Amino acid sequence: MRKFAIFPAVALGVVLISGSAGVSLYAQEAVPEGFKKGELSPLPSAEMIEAGKRVYFTKCVWCHGVEGSGDGPAADRLWPRPRNFNQGTFKIRHTASGELPLFDSRKPTAGQNDLFETVTHGLPGSAMPSWDGILTDEQRLQVLSFVTTQLVKDRKFDDKAETSTILQLDSIKPIPASKESLEKGAQLIVDKKCIECHGVNGRGDGNAFNLKDDWGFAIQPANWHKCWNFRGSRRDPYNVKNIFRTFSTGVNGTPMPSFADNTTVEERWHIANIVNSLCERDSNGEPLPIDPLTDKPKINFVMRSGPVEGDISDDPENEMWQKRERRIVALGGQITHKPRNFVTRIDDIWVKSVYNDKQIVFLFQWDDRSKSVATEKPKFQPTEVNLEGYGVKEQDPKTGEEGSIAANQMKYNVYNDALAVEFPVKWQELPPPEKPRYFWGDQKYPVDIVKWEADGSIRAFTGKGWDQDFEDRDDYTEKVKVLKSEWKDGRWTVMISRPRKADYDEDTYFEVGKYIPTVFFVWDGHNGDIGRKMSVSAFYYTILEPPIPKETYIYPTVIAVGIVFLEGWILTRRAKKRKQTAAIR
Amino acid sequence: MTSLKLVEGYMPMQMLFELAFCVAVFAGISYLLSKSGVQLPRFWQGILFWVFILMYLKYRIYPPIPFSVRAMYGTVSLIAVFMWMSSNEDDWRKFKQPIMNVMDGITPFHKILRVAYLVALPFVFWAFSYNSFLPNLDEPIELRTVHPAPPASTKVHGKTFVLQTSQNPYRINPEGKYDQEYSNARIVEQGMGRLMKPDANPWDQKAEGYLKYVREGGEIFFQNCHFCHGDNLNGRGLHAFAFNPIPANFTDPGTIAQLQETFIFWRVAKGGIGLPREGFPWASVMPPWEQHLTTDEIWKVILFEYWHTGYYPRTWD
Numbered sequence: 001m002r003k004f005a006i007f008p009a010v011a012l013g014v015v016l017i018s019g020s021a022g023v024s025l026y027a028q029e030a031v032p033e034g035f036k037k038g039e040l041s042p043l044p045s046a047e048m049i050e051a052g053k054r055v056y057f058t059k060c061v062w063c064h065g066v067e068g069s070g071d072g073p074a075a076d077r078l079w080p081r082p083r084n085f086n087q088g089t090f091k092i093r094h095t096a097s098g099e100l101p102l103f104d105s106r107k108p109t110a111g112q113n114d115l116f117e118t119v120t121h122g123l124p125g126s127a128m129p130s131w132d133g134i135l136t137d138e139q140r141l142q143v144l145s146f147v148t149t150q151l152v153k154d155r156k157f158d159d160k161a162e163t164s165t166i167l168q169l170d171s172i173k174p175i176p177a178s179k180e181s182l183e184k185g186a187q188l189i190v191d192k193k194c195i196e197c198h199g200v201n202g203r204g205d206g207n208a209f210n211l212k213d214d215w216g217f218a219i220q221p222a223n224w225h226k227c228w229n230f231r232g233s234r235r236d237p238y239n240v241k242n243i244f245r246t247f248s249t250g251v252n253g254t255p256m257p258s259f260a261d262n263t264t265v266e267e268r269w270h271i272a273n274i275v276n277s278l279c280e281r282d283s284n285g286e287p288l289p290i291d292p293l294t295d296k297p298k299i300n301f302v303m304r305s306g307p308v309e310g311d312i313s314d315d316p317e318n319e320m321w322q323k324r325e326r327r328i329v330a331l332g333g334q335i336t337h338k339p340r341n342f343v344t345r346i347d348d349i350w351v352k353s354v355y356n357d358k359q360i361v362f363l364f365q366w367d368d369r370s371k372s373v374a375t376e377k378p379k380f381q382p383t384e385v386n387l388e389g390y391g392v393k394e395q396d397p398k399t400g401e402e403g404s405i406a407a408n409q410m411k412y413n414v415y416n417d418a419l420a421v422e423f424p425v426k427w428q429e430l431p432p433p434e435k436p437r438y439f440w441g442d443q444k445y446p447v448d449i450v451k452w453e454a455d456g457s458i459r460a461f462t463g464k465g466w467d468q469d470f471e472d473r474d475d476y477t478e479k480v481k482v483l484k485s486e487w488k489d490g491r492w493t494v495m496i497s498r499p500r501k502a503d504y505d506e507d508t509y510f511e512v513g514k515y516i517p518t519v520f521f522v523w524d525g526h527n528g529d530i531g532r533k534m535s536v537s538a539f540y541y542t543i544l545e546p547p548i549p550k551e552t553y554i555y556p557t558v559i560a561v562g563i564v565f566l567e568g569w570i571l572t573r574r575a576k577k578r579k580q581t582a583a584i585r
Numbered sequence: 586m587t588s589l590k591l592v593e594g595y596m597p598m599q600m601l602f603e604l605a606f607c608v609a610v611f612a613g614i615s616y617l618l619s620k621s622g623v624q625l626p627r628f629w630q631g632i633l634f635w636v637f638i639l640m641y642l643k644y645r646i647y648p649p650i651p652f653s654v655r656a657m658y659g660t661v662s663l664i665a666v667f668m669w670m671s672s673n674e675d676d677w678r679k680f681k682q683p684i685m686n687v688m689d690g691i692t693p694f695h696k697i698l699r700v701a702y703l704v705a706l707p708f709v710f711w712a713f714s715y716n717s718f719l720p721n722l723d724e725p726i727e728l729r730t731v732h733p734a735p736p737a738s739t740k741v742h743g744k745t746f747v748l749q750t751s752q753n754p755y756r757i758n759p760e761g762k763y764d765q766e767y768s769n770a771r772i773v774e775q776g777m778g779r780l781m782k783p784d785a786n787p788w789d790q791k792a793e794g795y796l797k798y799v800r801e802g803g804e805i806f807f808q809n810c811h812f813c814h815g816d817n818l819n820g821r822g823l824h825a826f827a828f829n830p831i832p833a834n835f836t837d838p839g840t841i842a843q844l845q846e847t848f849i850f851w852r853v854a855k856g857g858i859g860l861p862r863e864g865f866p867w868a869s870v871m872p873p874w875e876q877h878l879t880t881d882e883i884w885k886v887i888l889f890e891y892w893h894t895g896y897y898p899r900t901w902d
Contacts, residue, residue, distance in 0.1 A: 057788045058773060058781045058893075059817070062807040066788060074807035127816065127823045134817050139778045292647060294826035301724045301829055332824030335812050336856075336872040342812060347827075397808035433727040435867035437858065515725060538829040539868070546720050556714040560707040567703055574688050 031165050032260035034172055034248060034268070035096055038164040043157060044105035044145035052146030055139050060147075063127065068151025070215075076399045079343040080126045081217055081406035085147055088155035089214060089253040092118055092232040096165035097250040097258035100157055105145045108137045111170055115144045117234060124237075124295055125229035167248050167260075169241060175269035177240070177277060185274030188267055192259060197221040202278045203490025205369040209410055209526075214253040215401075218409035220345075221256075223367055223490070227279035228296050229347075235295055238279060238287040243272040283325065297328050297348075303518060305353035305360055305510075305544045312354055312361045314483035314495055321363060324352045329520050331535035336439060337466050339387075339394035343405050344535040345369070345527045349419070349520060355544050360510045361483065361497045364419055371487035372417045372525025373454045382451075382459055383470040385440070387531035394533070412528030417487075419494060420451035420521040422463065423508035423542070427516055435517045438539055439466040448473075448508040450480055452494055454525065458482050462506060466532065476507050513546035604641065611637075627679040631666045638662045651726055729865035732844065741854045741875050741883075748847040749901055753884050755798035756846075765897065768795050768888075773895040779836070787892070795888075802889030805882050809874075818893055830868065835894050842896035849887050849898070854880075 031037055044052075056064075063082035065071040070084035083090075093101040093114045101114035108116050119140045122130035131140060148157050155162065175181055189195055189202075199205035202224035213219045222230060227237040232246045247268055250258030259268065280288055280297070288297040304327070308320050315321070329349050333341040349366035380390055391413075395405050424436050425448050434445075440463035441447030449461040449470065460477045461470035479502060483495040500510040510516065520537040523529035611634065618624050625633075639662075642655050650658075670680040690696040738747045758764035771785040786792065787800035807816075813832040815822040820834035835841050841849060851859070857869025874883055891898055 054780050054783055054786075055778065057786050058779070061788055062803055062811075062816070072807065073804035074811060077808060127811070129816050129821060131817075134819070135778045139780070291826070293821065293831070296826040299826075299829070302722055304722060330827035332827035333812070335824065336870050337876065344824075433725065433865070433868075434862075437867060438870060513720060536827075538827060538870075541724065543722055545722065548719065552715060552718040552720075555718055556711045559714045560711040563707045563710050567706065571688065578689060 032096065032248075032258075034167055034265045035165045035260065036168050038095075038102075038166040040158055040162060040164050041102070041104035041106075043149060044141075048105050048142050048145035049149055050146075051139075052142035052144065053150070055135065055143035056146050059131075059135070060143065064151075068147060068153075071401065073397075074127070076401075076404040077342045077395050077397060078127050078404075079217075079406045079409050080219070081215070081401075081404060082127070084215060085151040086153045087214070087253075088152040090115065090118075091251045091253060092123070092246070093249050093252065094167045094169060094245060095249060096163075096167075096260060098252065099165060100155060100162055102164070102166065103144055103148055103157065105141050108141060115148065116140055119144060121234045122295075123231045124233055124235075125226075125231060130235060130295070167245060169245055172244075172265060174240060174244070175266060175273065177273040181270050181273045182277055184267075185270035185272075185277075188263075188271050189274060192263065192271070194271070197255065198224060199369075199490050201225075201489040201491070202275065203367050203369065205490030209370065211255050213255075217404075217406040219254055220369060223369075224275050224278045225280050225367060226348075227276070228290060237290065237295075238276065240269075240272045240276040243275050244268055247271055247275075288328075296330065299330055300327055301538070301540050302515075303327050303329075303351055303353060303540050303542045305355045305542060307512075307545060307547065308354045308356050310356065312356060312359060312483075312497065316363055316365075316484070316493060316495070320354060321352060324354060326350045326352045326365075329537045329540060331520065331522055331537050334439070334521075334532055334534050334536045337532055339392055339531075339533050341527075341529065341533045341535070342395055343409070343527070345524045346522045346535045349522060351520075353542070355500065355510065358500060359497050360500050360544070361495060362421065364494045364496070365491060366419075366522060367491050368417060368487070368524055369490055370524075370526045371454065371492075372414050374414060374416050374525065378415070378530075381469075382457075383461065383472060385469055385531055386467060392528070392531055392533060410526075412526065415523065415525040415528070415530040417454035417492065417525045418451060418521075418523040418529075418534075419492075420449055421496075422447045422449045422519040422521070423516055424448070425462070425506060425508055426504065427508065428511075428514075430517075435539060437466070438519050439536070440468070440470075441465060448506070450496065450498060451521075452482060452485065452496060454485075454487070456482070456485065458496065460507075473506050476502055510542075510544055512544045515541040515543055518542045600646065603645075604638075607637070607641075626683060627670065627676060628683040631670050631680060635659075635663055635666045653726070727865070727868070729868060730863040731839075732848075733861050733864035735848050735851050739851045739854060741850075742880050744880065746847065746850065748845070748851060751847045751850070753846050753850075753888060753898075754881070755795065755802075755884055755888050757794060759794055761794075765900070768892075769897050771795060772892045772897075775895045779893070779895045798885050799889050799892045802882075802885035802887070803893070805878065805886050806889050806893075809877065810886065818890060828870070832871075835890055835896075838896075841890060841894065841898070844899060845901060846887055846891070846898040849890070850883060853883050853887065 061072055063070070063072040063074045063078070064085065065075065065082075068085035070082040072082060075082050088100055090101040093099070094111065095101060095114070102112055103115040104113055107113065110117060118128075119135075120130065120132045122128050135143070189198075195202070195206060197206040197211070198221045204221040204223035206221060211219045211221065227233055230237060230242060230246070231251075232242050234242055236242065246256075248258060248260050250256055263271070282288055290296065291298045304325070306324050313320055327350070329351055331344065331347050331349065333344040335342060346366055346368055349364055352363040354361055380387060396403065401407060422440065424430060424441070425446050430445065436442055436445035436447050440449065442465050447463045449463045450458065451461065452458045458477065458480055460473040460480055462473055463470055479499050481497045483497050485494045486492070499507075508516065518540045520540070521534050523534040529535075615625065615630065639655070639659050642650060642658055671677040687695050687698050687702065690699045735748055737749070738745050740746075752763045756763055756765060756768045758767035771782060773779045773781045781787070785796060787796045787803065789796070792800065811822055812824050813822040813828070814820055814835065815825065815832075818835040820832040822832060825831050833840050852871070854873065854875045856873035857866050857871040858873055860866040860869060878886070
């Protein structure tokens with residue numbers, strides 16, 4: 001507790017007061033629709049607690065800290081910051097707003113043990129991993145026994161003043177996501193003011209910059225289009241029940257309230273349906289396949305560019321773009337070289353591409369809660385990459401809460417949002433599978449970098465290493481064009497056209513049917529991203545889809561004819577043999 | 586999620602056990618069927634078993650095996666099925682019989698079947714070869730050497746470390762001597778969860794020497810490494826989803842458990858960029874940690890990694 005400075009202490013007081021007010025309120029009034037009064041679970045046995053301590057100090061202490069105050073060694077470089085258990089405030093629950101979560105050390109039953117499910121499935125979008133398959137069910141119950149009795153300090157799970165009002169999620173029948181339900185939901189998210197924080201399109205871009213949680217740390221509204229990042233998605237992101245639950249119970253400790261008191265169960269289903277329908281889907285409207293190793297959408301590392309005749313449209317709604325398959329590119333923080341970017345706010349972009357005989361055009365779309373354009377002209381040149389002298393620093397490992405990333409996340413200097421694509425120059429001469437260094441190339445294999453910035457500029461550079469200033473390619477810069485750049489409701493749409501061929505020594509050639517190594521970089525200006533602080537992808541391959549060659553039709557036909565002859569030969573042979581055997585008999 | 590989990594680190598053994606179990610179950614079913622007088626013909630037994638193997642390889646194994654490798658396994662298991670079918674003359678005859686019946690068209694039904702096959706086969710082969718002649722736009726398979734040969738020595742922060750003779754200065758007993766037996770007695774226990782020994786808690790305020798260094802190494806790990814290698818050192822960190830290939834899994838018996846501590850020291854200090862060509866330096870974003878950490882910090886992190894996974898570093902003798 002000594003870690004708590006003045007503000008958090010006040011915040012804590014508010015939590016406690018509102019918490020107890022909530023308790024007395026529920027004690028007198030009828031329970032909200034869909035909820036039922038439940039019993040408090042008995043405390044775990046002393047053996048369970050003791051065994052749990054061993055689990056805690058092997059696995060959990062590194063983030064959550066010795067006293068469970070969310071101040072372990074990892075904490076200062078994480079956002080969201082690890083949970084401080086001391087107050088007993090837990091986000092994902094089946095219980096009414098302000099109440100303790102469900103926890104019973106005797107039964108790991110889904111739907112009846114919130115904390116157990118949180119540890120089992122992890123909290124996607126945060127550093128809390130799924131402990132399923134790592135700790136046994138028993139070990140997970142043990143560690144929670146320790147946490148709930150020893151590290152939750154301000155409340156007691158068997159306190160008579162506590163109540164347990166449980167959402168009856170299993171017995172409430174969901175309303176199917178019919179057109180009618182979705183229409184009602186679309187109206188309700190306006191009426192219930194969901195869009196004030198989550199944005200008119202649900203990309204979390206509403207009131208995104210002034211929100212704080214009960215501990216005083218910055219917090220941002222969920223982006224409904226990335227359901228795999230919902231904390232409560234329970235490794236089943238497209239399941240509408242998760243949304244219904246979160247909406248009914250609220251997220252304790254955050255500005256997300258419970259809507260149990262001012263919505264009916266039916267209304268809550270309509271809202272859950274519309275929110276669920278917004279999560280990204282494939283072109284057939286099916287959920288994206290989720291990779292069980294990462295709990296994120298599966299990635300295809302080949303980026304196809306499709307052939308078109310004539311001019312390329314700059315309208316993403318045009319048919320030539322609409323029929324192209326889009327590919328997701330996953331982005332992680334640049335955590336290789338200083339200043340490392342431990343927290344990224346952009347974790348994927350969607351890419352489409354088409355080409356004609358002269359140009360190749362890329363269409364990038366990505367969710368960014370804020371349009372960031374630098375208010376003042378930067379003191380450094382666009383070609384400069386070593387910006388530590390200008391105050392671009394990485395987060396120190398040990399700062400305490402006040403200096404942590406989570407506390408300062410909304411206080412960065414604002415730079416331009418930006419996107420860059422990198423290809424090796426003269427990739428034709430790379431002995432496969434050799435590639436340049438992913439991070440702006442190296443002396444041996446320079447790279448072609450085209451960088452767009454939110455101020456509307458586009459520049460072409462040559463990169464020769466992560467710490468080497470870019471070299472300008474003036475003449476190419478004139479040939480590269482921004483066909484479209486628009487930020488709308490939390491999403492950037494940027495279309496960039498570039499010639500397929502220019503100067504072989506400096507500019508990447510885009511030849512049909514070849515695998516061209518590609519790396520994507522995205523900067524979020526409001527995340528303080530500039531220079532080497534940004535989000536970056538792994539190596540992808542861009543390939544210009546070749547037309548189908550004639551051989552593809554000729555050879556199979558030859559083979560099929562061959563099969564016909566073979567059949568004839570086998571059957572006549574067989575018939576002869578049968579005649580012979582018959583004759584012998 | 587499926588209730589039958591693929592347990593990490595036990596992949597090949599688990600696969601063999603599962604297949605063996607299935608074979609036993611099939612044998613049991615086939616025995617019961619023959620008892621009740623409705624035995625499946627040999628021909629279909631063979632075909633079904635082969636199809637089962639193919640389906641198992643395609644849908645059970647995760648991450649998926651590339652098609653070329655599955656095709657190889659498929660061919661091998663086809664040969665195995667043939668050997669099983671032809672193990673004696675009688676079985677082989679029974680296996681062939683349905684094929685011969687169709688070829689000879691012994692009944693009107695078989696005649697119809699024969700015509701159907703004769704017409705369908707050229708089309709099937711046409712479609713199959715058409716698909717294989719279509720330009721292939723899949724991700725190229727790039728196989729790299731995961732543990733390439735290390736150099737004889739490596740220079741970090743101005744000091745040269747000979748890999749054969751260097752030792753982790755923090756793997757010491759209370760007398761301050763290098764002592765693997767002492768540290769091995771205090772690493773976490775193998776088995777599910779890999780928990781620490783109850784009397785060897787690095788967070789114990791009284792922890793001294795080895796255990797204290799483990800804690801300090803853990804602090805460095807959780808300030809620098811967990812972003813990729815994960816909270817459980819299994820390569821599933823916060824940023825891991827964006828990687829290809831995903832970061833190294835230290836809990837896998839094929840990584841640090843196979844290596845000497847000095848090898849890890851070289852890999853950590855020099856990073857992906859320091860790999861020889863066969864290690865595909867361009868496919869690794871591992872930073873050269875000498876840019877971020879001191880030599881002492883690197884040794885402590887390595888100490889922690891072995892402690893937390895419950896593995897012993899290999900020694901040179």
